[in-house]
Amino acid sequence: MRGPVAIIANGAQKGHPVESFQPIWDSAAMRIARSAWVDCGLEVFLQMDVPYGATSSGRLSDDAVQPLLETGQKDHPCRFLEIGSGSGIFAKLFLDALKAQAPEIYKSCTYVVTDGSAKMLESQAAHADHIETMVFDAGAPWPDTFEATFDGVFGSYILDSLPIDILSVGERGIRQMQTRCTLPAVNEALEDALKIPGSSHLAPFLPMAKNLQIQTRHIEAPALPYEAALPPPEGEDTPLVHCHGALACMENIAKSLRPRGFAMLSDYGTLSPREASEQIGFQNFGASAALAVNFHQLDGWFSKGKTAYLKPDAEEGHLITRVLYNGDGHDLFELVDLLFGLARQQALRLPVEAAREMLRANAFETARQLYGKAMALQPNNWSLTEEVAELLLLGAKDYNDAISLAEFGLTLNPLAPNLHRIIAQARYHLGDISGAATANSTCLRLWGASPQAHLLQAQIQLKSEDIQGALISIAKGLAMDKEADQREALVQLQNEILVEISTSAGEELLAEVNRTRALDELTTRP
Amino acid sequence: MKWLILIILKKRLIKLEAKVESFHSDMVRVNNEVHRHVTKLEDRFNRNLKDQNRVNAQDHKYIIGLEKRFGKMDKNSKKVTKQVDPRLMERNTMKLVDQALKAYDQKKGKR
Numbered sequence: 082m083r084g085p086v087a088i089i090a091n092g093a094q095k096g097h098p099v100e101s102f103q104p105i106w107d108s109a110a111m112r113i114a115r116s117a118w119v120d121c122g123l124e125v126f127l128q129m130d131v132p133y134g135a136t137s138s139g140r141l142s143d144d145a146v147q148p149l150l151e152t153g154q155k156d157h158p159c160r161f162l163e164i165g166s167g168s169g170i171f172a173k174l175f176l177d178a179l180k181a182q183a184p185e186i187y188k189s190c191t192y193v194v195t196d197g198s199a200k201m202l203e204s205q206a207a208h209a210d211h212i213e214t215m216v217f218d219a220g221a222p223w224p225d226t227f228e229a230t231f232d233g234v235f236g237s238y239i240l241d242s243l244p245i246d247i248l249s250v251g252e253r254g255i256r257q258m259q260t261r262c263t264l265p266a267v268n269e270a271l272e273d274a275l276k277i278p279g280s281s282h283l284a285p286f287l288p289m290a291k292n293l294q295i296q297t298r299h300i301e302a303p304a305l306p307y308e309a310a311l312p313p314p315e316g317e318d319t320p321l322v323h324c325h326g327a328l329a330c331m332e333n334i335a336k337s338l339r340p341r342g343f344a345m346l347s348d349y350g351t352l353s354p355r356e357a358s359e360q361i362g363f364q365n366f367g368a369s370a371a372l373a374v375n376f377h378q379l380d381g382w383f384s385k386g387k388t389a390y391l392k393p394d395a396e397e398g399h400l401i402t403r404v405l406y407n408g409d410g411h412d413l414f415e416l417v418d419l420l421f422g423l424a425r426q427q428a429l430r431l432p433v434e435a436a437r438e439m440l441r442a443n444a445f446e447t448a449r450q451l452y453g454k455a456m457a458l459q460p461n462n463w464s465l466t467e468e469v470a471e472l473l474l475l476g477a478k479d480y481n482d483a484i485s486l487a488e489f490g491l492t493l494n495p496l497a498p499n500l501h502r503i504i505a506q507a508r509y510h511l512g513d514i515s516g517a518a519t520a521n522s523t524c525l526r527l528w529g530a531s532p533q534a535h536l537l538q539a540q541i542q543l544k545s546e547d548i549q550g551a552l553i554s555i556a557k558g559l560a561m562d563k564e565a566d567q568r569e570a571l572v573q574l575q576n577e578i579l580v581e582i583s584t585s586a587g588e589e590l591l592a593e594v595n596r597t598r599a600l601d602e603l604t605t606r607p
Numbered sequence: 608m609k610w611l612i613l614i615i616l617k618k619r620l621i622k623l624e625a626k627v628e629s630f631h632s633d634m635v636r637v638n639n640e641v642h643r644h645v646t647k648l649e650d651r652f653n654r655n656l657k658d659q660n661r662v663n664a665q666d667h668k669y670i671i672g673l674e675k676r677f678g679k680m681d682k683n684s685k686k687v688t689k690q691v692d693p694r695l696m697e698r699n700t701m702k703l704v705d706q707a708l709k710a711y712d713q714k715k716g717k718r
Contacts, residue, residue, distance in 0.1 A: 415718055428711035435700045447697050451704060458708075 096263030096294050099272050106244050109262040109271070110363075113290045114370035115242075115280040136237030136347055136400070137167065138464035139493055140429070142174035144420045145235055145345050146182050148404065151416050152341045158189035159232040162337070164219045164330075165239040166194040170494050174461065175235070176208040177493070187211070193231075195219075220244055220326050223333040234334050234344035234405075240379075241348050241371040243326025247361050248311070249299050251318030255311060257302040258320075262293040310382045317357040322375040328382055331405065335388040338407035347402040350374030376401050389413070393422030399430070429458060433465065436472075445476040463497055466490035470503045480507040498528035506537055514544050532562035536571055543578065551578055 083091075100109050149159070163172055172194050180187040192208070195217040219236070220243045247258040264271070271286050305311070306325040334344045350373045355361070363370040380403075383390035389410030392403050402421040406413050419425060436451035452469045459465060467490055473483035487503040494500070505520035518541050524534045535558030542551035555575045562568055689695055 419714055419718060422714070424707075424711045424714045427707040431707045432704045435704050438700065439697070442693060442696075444693065444697060447701070451701075454704060454708060458711075 093296065096265055096296075097267045098261050098263050098296075099268060099293075100261055100275050102259040102261045102296075102298060105247050105258055105260050108260040108295065109275055109283075110260070110290065110293050110295055111370060112275070112280045113283045113286050113293070114363075116283040117287055137170040137174070137494075138459075139170075139174045139178075139461040140459045141237060141345070141347055141402075142171050143178045143459070143461055144402075145175050145233065146178045147416055147420060148343045148345070148406070148413055149179070149186065149233060150183060151413060152343065152406075152408065155186055155232065158191065159186050160191050160193065160230055161233040161235065162193045162195075162227075162231045164195060164217070164234065164236040164334075165242070167238070168496065169194060170463075170496065171235065171237060172212070173208065174463075174493060176211060178461070180208075219330050219333075223337065227333070227337040229337065229339050229342075231337050232339050232342045234337060234342075236330075236334075236344070236346045236348075238348055238371070240324065240327040240330065240346060240374045241350065243324070243330050245326060245372055246302075246305060246323040247372075248302060248305075248321045248323050249318045250312055250314050250321050251316055251357075252314065253318060254314045255302045255305075256299040256318075257305070259298055259300060261296045261298075263296060264289070264292055264294075307382070310378055312354070319357045320355050320359055320361050322351075322355075322361060322372055322378075324375045324378055327374060327379060331379065331383065332386075335386065335405050335407070338388070338405065341406075341408045343407070343413065344405040345402060346405070347400055348374045348376075349399070350376045350401055352376050352380075352396070352398055352401065374401075376403070379403065391417040393418045395423040396421060397423060397426045397430070399426065429455070432458075433468075440472065440476060443476075445472065448472060449477065461493055463490045463493035463500070466493065467497060467499050467503070470500065474503050474507050474510075478510070480510050483507040496527060498524045498531060498534070501527065502531065502534050502537065505534075505541075509537065509541060509544075514541055517541050518545075530561040532558045532567040532571070535561065536567050536574065539571070539574055543574070548578060548582065 103109075105111060161175070166172060172192055176187065176190075176192060179190065190211055191213055192211050193213045193215060195215055219239060249256045249258065268289070271289070274283055274286065305323065307323070307328045310325070310328060311323060312321070331344075331346070334346075338344060354377055361372065363372060380390075380392060383403075383405070389406040389408065390403065391406060391410055391414055402417075404413060404417050404421075432451045432455035436448040436455065439445075439448040439451060449472065452465075452472065455465060456462070456469065466486055470483045470486040470490060473479045473486060484504050484507045487500045487507070490497060490500045491504075501520050501524035505517045505524060508514075508520060509517035517537070521534055521537050521541060524531060525538065528534065535554045539551040539554035539558065542548075542554060552575065555571050555578075558567060558571045562571065
């Protein structure tokens with residue numbers, strides 16, 4: 082007879098397994114999530130499924146120029162590599178900043194973007210002569226041609242997407258977490274697809290990724306890459322993310338640096354070991370999945386390496402940046418501590434957070450003041466520009482200022498759909514209906530699934546008396562408003578239109594029925 | 608005749624004396640009883656007074672405690688009112704932000 086613990090645990094076996102137990106990196110959930118990056122284009126960024134505003138806002142791009150200036154004159158054309166270029170905005174803003182601050186370096190430099198799409202290149206058109214594109218997998222062995230080739234290597238939100246293992250480390254030894262995904266019903270097509278190695282062919286199964294349940298078990302760990310980077314097996318069993326992919330990638334980066342070359346890597350992650358009771362979970366960005374980088378492990382490993390590994394003395398955990406430098410670390414430490422340390426992180430974060438707090442309390446003018454302070458610190462941050470323009474539009478109703486600021490934001494990031502929408506909305510309020518229609522159509526071209534843009538489109542169409550078009554736009558908005566943020570406004574507008582239709586139809590019917598009017602009784606008789 | 612009158616008068620006097628004696632002893636008894644009763648009442652009153660004082664002292668202590676608590680609450684509520692005062696909140700927020708900006712400026716200045 083089974084004991085009560087086994088009876089309780091029995092329920093966890095529910096579902097139909099689509100695979101046998103695998104290390105987490107090879108599990109169906111992770112492989113399907115990886116397939117999301119194939120053919121995803123820019124949509125995941127434009128729809129903010131992936132929060133690229135944190136790393137591609139312009140702040141890190143500006144920061145990336147500073148070590149270059151700090152490390153002195155370059156006697157050769159510089160080459161830069163960006164791993165996982167994503168939206169391409171980081172590259173565009175880096176080259177903007179470089180052109181402004183070091184035109185002599187900019188003139189002869191080459192910036193290699195990986196995974197470039199046509200839309201991404203469109204955003205970098207101003208720097209077309211300096212851009213090279215290539216398809217490159219940072220997790221695979223690096224080509225020999227990369228050795229000592231780059232003056233700068235940049236990677237944002239890339240370390241969290243490289244191969245990992247989840248381990249349990251304690252007195253019982255080092256045990257590897259293995260996972261097996263299940264579905265509520267049998268799915269032979271997925272089971273067959275999972276038997277084929279690779280991830281890209283799994284994209285058709287993305288819609289069912291959310292239904293996958295993950296069963297876990299721990300087994301004695303087989304030989305793992307970078308075992309020397311693991312802590313000794315002692316004490317209570319504690320979960321650990323073993324970032325061997327990130328370790329390998331960073332070693333490759335270190336090799337790819339020219340003398341006085343540097344790499345700047347930013348990601349989210351943990352700075353101290355996990356607690357024994359902690360459970361490690363994925364971060365889902367749209368359909369993709371990632372795991373918090375174990376910076377504690379990276380810091381320990383690279384502090385003993387040949388290449389200088391720089392980290393600030395104190396920092397907040399929101400976005401962590403590390404710098405590798407092929408030279409004397411003392412040259413750059415102060416700069417790294419200033420750019421990525423606690424004092425600056427707080428100076429950047431607090432005014433914005435306080436402004437948002439003030440907005441919630443309807444204190445628009447204090448919010449304006451705080452946003453002013455925030456923008457003074459990072460004038461080239463288009464993401465912040467978007468936030469402030471929204472305040473000017475909705476809170477302060479300074480429509481002309483909202484347009485000016487959004488237009489400025491578009492010079493930084495021409496692909497930000499919300500900036501186009503803000504311009505459209507402000508023009509609509511100012512009565513410039515055709516101008517609003519133009520800006521809103523650009524927004525919809527970039528982000529066709531924006532419910533806010535569909536609401537505005539319906540309002541514009543209503544002003545132009547395109548009733549049918551307005552109703553179709555509302556229907557599209559409702560269909561795409563998965564978070565139900567705009568549902569109330571869309572339904573309200575729909576009701577107004579329907580009432581208008583039935584009122585005018587009623588008037589027409591009444592007019593038709595009562596067309597003849599006898600005025601005999603009122604006619605004066607001679 | 609005079610003698611007879613004297614005798615009668617003496618008899619009456621004796622009777623009166625006896626009456627007075629009796630009145631006096633009655634008076635003394637009554638007085639004693641009254642005194643005892645009054646003393647008893649006094650004792651009871653004193654006991655009641657003592658009890659009442661004890662109760663009063665406890666109530667007093669309790670009331671003083673309550674007063675202190677109310678006073679504290681009043682003080683705290685004034686503090687809370689101050690804290691939730693949007694103007695003060697704004698001032699504090701701005702102060703925090705300015706401190707953070709100043710700390711960063713100082714760090715930058717040191718380079």
